[in-house]
Amino acid sequence: MLRGSASPVSGLCNLVSSVFHWRPGAWLLSLLVAAALGGVLVEGYLSTRVQVYVHDGRQRLTWRTHQSSVAAVLREMSVELGPEDIVSPGLTSPVQDGDVIRVLRARQVTVTADGRVRHLQTHATSVGSLLREVDLQLNAQDWLTLNGEKANLDTPLDDQGETLRSVSSRGQGGLLSLAASAPMELTIHRAVPIRVDDDGELRLIHTIRQNVGLALLAEGITLHLGDEISPALDTSVLPGMDIVIRRSQPVKILSDRKQIRTRTQASTVGEVLAHEGVSLVGLDYTLPPEDASLPDGEPIRVVRAQRAFAVEQASIPYETVWLPDSELDLDHQQLEQEGQDGVHRWRYGLLYENGQEMVRNLEDEWVAREPTNKAIAYGTKITVRALETPAGTFEYWRRVQMLATSYTAATCGKARDDPLYGITRLGWDMRHGIVAVDPGVVSLRSEVYVPGYGKGVAGDTGGAIRGRHIDLGYDEDNLVHWYSWVDVYVLTPIPPPEQIHYVLPNWPRR
Numbered sequence: 001m002l003r004g005s006a007s008p009v010s011g012l013c014n015l016v017s018s019v020f021h022w023r024p025g026a027w028l029l030s031l032l033v034a035a036a037l038g039g040v041l042v043e044g045y046l047s048t049r050v051q052v053y054v055h056d057g058r059q060r061l062t063w064r065t066h067q068s069s070v071a072a073v074l075r076e077m078s079v080e081l082g083p084e085d086i087v088s089p090g091l092t093s094p095v096q097d098g099d100v101i102r103v104l105r106a107r108q109v110t111v112t113a114d115g116r117v118r119h120l121q122t123h124a125t126s127v128g129s130l131l132r133e134v135d136l137q138l139n140a141q142d143w144l145t146l147n148g149e150k151a152n153l154d155t156p157l158d159d160q161g162e163t164l165r166s167v168s169s170r171g172q173g174g175l176l177s178l179a180a181s182a183p184m185e186l187t188i189h190r191a192v193p194i195r196v197d198d199d200g201e202l203r204l205i206h207t208i209r210q211n212v213g214l215a216l217l218a219e220g221i222t223l224h225l226g227d228e229i230s231p232a233l234d235t236s237v238l239p240g241m242d243i244v245i246r247r248s249q250p251v252k253i254l255s256d257r258k259q260i261r262t263r264t265q266a267s268t269v270g271e272v273l274a275h276e277g278v279s280l281v282g283l284d285y286t287l288p289p290e291d292a293s294l295p296d297g298e299p300i301r302v303v304r305a306q307r308a309f310a311v312e313q314a315s316i317p318y319e320t321v322w323l324p325d326s327e328l329d330l331d332h333q334q335l336e337q338e339g340q341d342g343v344h345r346w347r348y349g350l351l352y353e354n355g356q357e358m359v360r361n362l363e364d365e366w367v368a369r370e371p372t373n374k375a376i377a378y379g380t381k382i383t384v385r386a387l388e389t390p391a392g393t394f395e396y397w398r399r400v401q402m403l404a405t406s407y408t409a410a411t412c413g414k415a416r417d418d419p420l421y422g423i424t425r426l427g428w429d430m431r432h433g434i435v436a437v438d439p440g441v442v443s444l445r446s447e448v449y450v451p452g453y454g455k456g457v458a459g460d461t462g463g464a465i466r467g468r469h470i471d472l473g474y475d476e477d478n479l480v481h482w483y484s485w486v487d488v489y490v491l492t493p494i495p496p497p498e499q500i501h502y503v504l505p506n507w508p509r510r
Contacts, residue, residue, distance in 0.1 A: 128153030141191030226263030316342030328379030339374025
């Protein structure tokens with residue numbers, strides 16, 4: 001290390017001591033004189049220093065010195081220089097007030113390329129200039145990394161080291177140092193050519209990746225489940241390697257109310273179903289058929305089919321049979337036999353597909369039980385009886401309970417200018433004593449007696465007179481309103497048997 005010259009103050013002290021040492025008791029005076037002279041000399045010494053500036057290209061430091069050369073100034077500042085460091089002006093150059101001393105540290109770079117490692121001290125400012133310095137060529141597909149980060153030829157090197165800095169707060173008396181830059185590592189990753197056969201599409205690519213999978217991923221080649229790659233994805237990449245990709249086909253399967261999405265190398269419907277574990281049992285089938293090629297964009301539908309049988313039945317209504325009984329009084333009935341419905345059955349052959357009935361064929365039908373008719377005996381025995389009334393005694397052969405209403409010519413629904421106004425079914429003029437009946441209950445022209453109304457003759461009908469309903473006729477000036485159930489007596493003579501309705505309805509028919 002460079003050394004500075006002896007201090008002028010120490011020389012002055014030695015001189016004063018030699019002058020005054022022989023005088024007894026003069027040590028105090030000697031000390032005072034030395035101090036005064038020392039102060040004058042120190043002030044003079046400091047005032048004769050020159051001011052220089054030292055910087056590394058990024059920051060500048062000010063330094064005051066009595067040294068006469070650049071090398072002496074840097075030694076005074078405790079700056080250690082490496083063999084590749086550059087100092088400007090040179091170390092032997094004299095120092096004058098206001099001079100700028102530039103210190104440019106060489107950068108430590110380890111370059112790894114083509115299986116060789118080089119340790120360099122360089123003043124290159126970029127990756128490109130460093131490669132030119134060591135005569136390394138970069139191909140278009142090659143990659144560069146600087147300290148593990150991706151770089152390019154323009155990536156700068158000058159931000160990697162530390163700057164000249166002060167390590168003390170003592171000002172001029174402090175030591176200054178210029179630390180060496182942090183080592184850098186530059187690596188060239190050489191891209192190797194490989195050929196890719198992507199389902200018949202040939203591509204030549206260059207890659208720096210270590211295995212097949214990473215090389216395809218870096219190239220943006222997407223692989224799908226079911227694709228076949230040869231060699232395997234974890235195979236190391238070698239120059240000139242051939243990679244073959246056989247693409248799988250996307251397939252959608254609809255089966256058992258589920259949807260299966262997959263990719264396959266299979267060529268037929270049956271093969272992809274077997275690969276996915278979808279079995280066909282019995283009458284099951286697929287659309288398209290098992291031996292068909294895989295559909296393009298359409299799903300494969302699995303149809304679950306099964307046969308079944310169904311038996312249906314319906315009732316056969318029984319009939320009611322009326323049996324005349326001459327021993328039974330008229331208008332009396334007697335149940336002879338209870339009726340029972342029969343049973344008619346049909347058997348169908350069914351075909352279900354995916355739970356829905358698709359086919360129904362009638363295979364058989366039969367009567368499982370014949371109906372049993374209901375038998376009712378009705379009386380045909382007629383007995384003539386006498387009826388005592390205020391108008392005298394009448395003979396009657398039938399008594400029927402009927403709903404009695406009343407009407408006149410004006411209430412029968414015809415206009416007065418209608419040619420049939422006031423004319424009954426039998427062509428008679430409407431008057432009191434004519435009653436309207438249902439001929440199926442009371443034969444026309446039969447005479448009847450109605451308590452509270454008197455004697456009448458069945459000479460009219462009406463659209464509303466159905467069943468056990470009798471409409472009592474009145475003149476227009478003496479109408480009495482009826483709406484009640486009454487006993488109607490059908491008077492003798494007894495009509496011929498073929499004109500007698502032995503079985504009457506129970507109520508007025510609507």
